[in-house]
Amino acid sequence: MAELTMIQAITDALRTELKSDENVLLFGEDVGANGGVFRATEGLHKEFGEERVFDTPLAESGIGGLAIGLALTGFRPIMEIQFFGFLFEVMDSVSGQIARMNFRTGGHFNAPITIRAPFGGGVATPEMHADSLEGLVASQPGLTVVIPSTPYDAKGLLISAIKSDDPVIFLEHMKLYRSFRQEVPEEEYSIPLGKADVKREGKDLTIVTYGAMVQESLKAAEALEKENYSVEVIDLRTIQPLDIETIIQSVEKTNRAIVVQEAQRQAGIAANVVAEITERAILSLEAPVLRVTAPDTVYPFAAGENTWLPNAKDIAAKAKEVLTF
């Protein structure tokens, strides 16, 4: 089995679905001959040709409209937003139109559209590129929001997203693109949307997290193990809808939880997770459910982002607070 980085696994998933369904189209800014600014679509233009994999003019709203029109004529579009920080340019297409397609036509037209975008921070991009805007789309009924944290998950989840008859926002954390390799099967496989994954089992505390914070949380869990704390780490993988069953089962076992996200405290979905836990499992709790997040400022300038982003140390400290409450 090949060892792939997350971005290679993403390319692999795109190739797999372009091969398996001729109605799949892939387009966006610089995704053609250039292979995407991160090279996520490397080689696909050459392999599948201009008809299937193509560049668009530089206009995000136009790209969204293109996806809608192609869906209306029976295609299965995969559109790329070059950086999720550019989401605001295409917000009407995404939340106003794509998310509501099935609803507005009582199920006559659906939107089997996959919206891929690099997101998150920590790679020193110019301003307005890095951000954690997943909460904005997660709060829009009609959208499924997927955020993989490993190469294996990325391939299986992206295949499910492309096969979905409903729109899926697939967010690729920029820092995870090439941060580590993992064995990824060559064949087509899918991981169900809406299912979290327990990345590490434990019995004293549950960390619910997603995206780049999964790796940070695993580091924190290892550090805590040295102090004899057994920490469970749940990778949500899909942040909308939440896999409430997996979260609650874990909390009922550990009786303590923290929620970790890279997004600001007022953004992301950590508050939702806390609300679900308190509504459904308050009698299992030995301590309040606390959050580790970035502070409530605009995403910082590149040279300052590492002092702003949450890290394993912050997570371990917050976990200790809950463990010793």
Place this chain on the structure above:
Amino acid sequence: MVAKKGNQYDPVKALQLIESQFDMVQILNEEGKIVDKDLDPKLPDEELVELMNRMVYTRILDQRSISLNRQGRLGFYAPTAGQEASQLASQYVLEKEDFILPGYRDVPQLLFHGWPLHMAFLWSRGHYAGSVIPDGLNIFPPQIIIGAQYVQAAGVGLGFKKKGQKSVVITYTGDGGTSQGDFYEGLNFAGAFKVPAIFVIQNNQYAISTHRDVQTAAKTLAQKGVAAGVPSVLVDGMDPLAVYVATRDARERAVNGDGPTLIETMCYRYGPHTMAGDDPTRYRTSDIDDEWEKRDPIVRFRTYLEAKGIWSKEQEEKVIERAKEEIKEAIKKADGQPKQKATDFMKIMYKGDVPFNLQEQLDAYAGKESK
């Protein structure tokens, strides 16, 4: 040739040169006379009569819709009187497989493309059943977000092109819509991908209350196509023959693989923006209304057809009676539609399985509804 003033480049002249190319095309004038014999489409009599039937029908539908709205028997309604030529002569050239992406005032085109009238009424009332488009009917429910239909039209056109289907997409917006970013993006994408699309700007002079002259420094709206490399034309939007010819030619170019066209139809809306409280006396005078009414599409077409001896008062009465009868029937049918339930909304959110969070809510509401 570079536009120059003396030995200096002259951008003003360059603009004037472009703008001078957009004189308004008129074939049938206000008096019902053919003023451009070369462009006269010479439609067979039965087609001229059919086009008149549709315009008369739509005028009656407009009058009835306004009064039904006042009685509380219709909801959202955007009056159409004054725009019949612009709407119906452009739809008239379409084939069944052609796709319409309408704005919210474009209900008449959808009806003549096949949308059942009772569904249009349900849509107006805010019942989702109106938007469950019958299979095989290539329309989208009226768009509310101004300009969104333009970017989507580029996509539908590209879809047709990729499938090798000899069909076109037609989309409509108003003068105000041409100020939207999506207007430019849609037009630009359609031009760049050379898709079979027709973009219609129904310039009815007002975006709610804001006059067209406030929208842009551009002398015509049609010239906005030039920047995107899209062939463009300005026509008298109250002249059914001019609208017909412009759309027919645009369709022909589109299905021949020659790309999109932008058509500005110069027209006027006699009524308010919508029936939701807009009062046109706040932003225009009755003198202006009177001036435009002299150019009425139905009046001039009637004169033309009567002179040809193919239209009579009796014929018109028959259309009016049929319209009233069908409207009554459609209202009755709409009244028979079961009321919407909260669980209905949850069931139409997704094509695939209802996700866990929503299923839980669905079960709770189903419990409430069964009591």
